Amino acid sequence: MSADIEDFEYSPRADLEGNFTIHNAPDEKALIERFFSHVLEVRPHVFVTYNGDFFDWPFIEARAKHHGLDMEGEIGFVRGNDGVYSCRPTSHLDCLW
Secondary structure: OOOOOOOEEOOOOOOOOOEEOOOOOOOHHHHHHHHHHHHHHHOOOEEEEOOHHHHHHHHHHHHHHHOOOOHHHHHOOEEOOOOOEEEOOEEEEEOOO
């Protein structure tokens, strides 16, 4: 962990406006809880990952479990028998395939 970071703007070109909102967390558990909360707030229709089935989702699931959090219970994502993570109300597109 490091010092808190402020919101910032980075626009490499005039047509690529980039305003970044920062959410600082005191520890990993709070960060994962914030992620779960954000997913529930935004309710995205599609999650796009690159190698998410074999790195991102397993990593988040393992770290959540380490902190006593249940990813499936919180946001509904679960790994199927085929190793693919899915959620009933949301599609997951893993761009590795």
